[in-house]
Amino acid sequence: MSRAAGLVRGARGVRDFPGMSPDAGDFATRLTRAMRDRAAADGCLPAEARLLEVDGVRGWLYPVASAHGDRYQLFLYFDGSAYQVKVVEPDVESRADPHACHLFPSGLICFGVEAGGGMPTLEAAYAKSVLWANGFSVYQRTGRFPF
Amino acid sequence: MSEATLDRLSGLLAGNRRTGDELPAERRKKVFVDPGGRIRIGDDLGPGEGQHLSEIHQALFAAPRG
Numbered sequence: 001m002s003r004a005a006g007l008v009r010g011a012r013g014v015r016d017f018p019g020m021s022p023d024a025g026d027f028a029t030r031l032t033r034a035m036r037d038r039a040a041a042d043g044c045l046p047a048e049a050r051l052l053e054v055d056g057v058r059g060w061l062y063p064v065a066s067a068h069g070d071r072y073q074l075f076l077y078f079d080g081s082a083y084q085v086k087v088v089e090p091d092v093e094s095r096a097d098p099h100a101c102h103l104f105p106s107g108l109i110c111f112g113v114e115a116g117g118g119m120p121t122l123e124a125a126y127a128k129s130v131l132w133a134n135g136f137s138v139y140q141r142t143g144r145f146p147f
Numbered sequence: 148m149s150e151a152t153l154d155r156l157s158g159l160l161a162g163n164r165r166t167g168d169e170l171p172a173e174r175r176k177k178v179f180v181d182p183g184g185r186i187r188i189g190d191d192l193g194p195g196e197g198q199h200l201s202e203i204h205q206a207l208f209a210a211p212r213g
Contacts, residue, residue, distance in 0.1 A: 043182075043199055044180075044182055044199065044200075044201045045182060046182055046183060046184055047182065063184070064184040065184060067149075067152070067153060067186075098210075098211055099210045099211065100210075102208035102209060102210060102211070103211065104211045105211075109208075110208060110209045110210065110211045111204075111206075111208060111209065112206060112207060112208050112209025117209060117211065119204065123201040123202070124201070124202070124203075124204050126180065126201050127179070127180040127201035127202060127203040127204070128203055128204055128208075130180040130184050130186060130203075131178075131180070131186065131203050132208065133184075134153070134186060135208070138153070145208070146153070146157050147156075147157065147160055147208065
């Protein structure tokens with residue numbers, strides 16, 4: 001069994017071992033999530049998605065084109081409690097009414113499923129970010145967010 | 148996705164929200180996204196399709212406070 005596999009296998013019950021520190025448990029939990037997210041990202045994100053670390057935040061930058069042909073660059077990451085998506089391009093922070101188009105002032109999409117506006121899984125965050133991009137394209141043309 | 152499909156999607160989401168069916172069990176009521184960023188309505192998928200599709204949770208988007 002590889003070292004990584006051993007850590008992952010131990011993650012669930014790590015606190016049952018008296019000699020293992022809480023730090024090791026946290027590390028194992030993070031490693032498990034990182035491996036699971038990598039697999040999920042490989043399966044569901046666009047082929048052009050890139051894994052990046054920005055200001056200490058590790059996440060995926062990926063392109064989305066709406067049905068109207070508008071192009072977006074979105075950044076998906078886990079914030080410690082939920083999966084968040086930030087709109088990198090276009091610059092929506094200064095242009096859009098955040099309430100009308102479900103954005104936090106920072107450019108994070110307010111999904112509304114989990115507390116804090118995130119989603120419970122990477123796949124769910126990706127799927128809903130694409131719906132948001134299509135809704136935002138309609139909003140830009142009509143002033144109404146359709147979804 | 149055409150305007151007609153957008154309208155159809157909007158109607159499907161509204162209908163499912165009215166019944167509280169935000170993660171419907173029936174495939175025809177589900178909405179997916181493929182890795183190419185295209186939205187796919189469950190009714191339009193062929194029998195073998197569905198792998199590598201991410202399901203959209205159909206709850207309303209929220210408005211941030213503040």
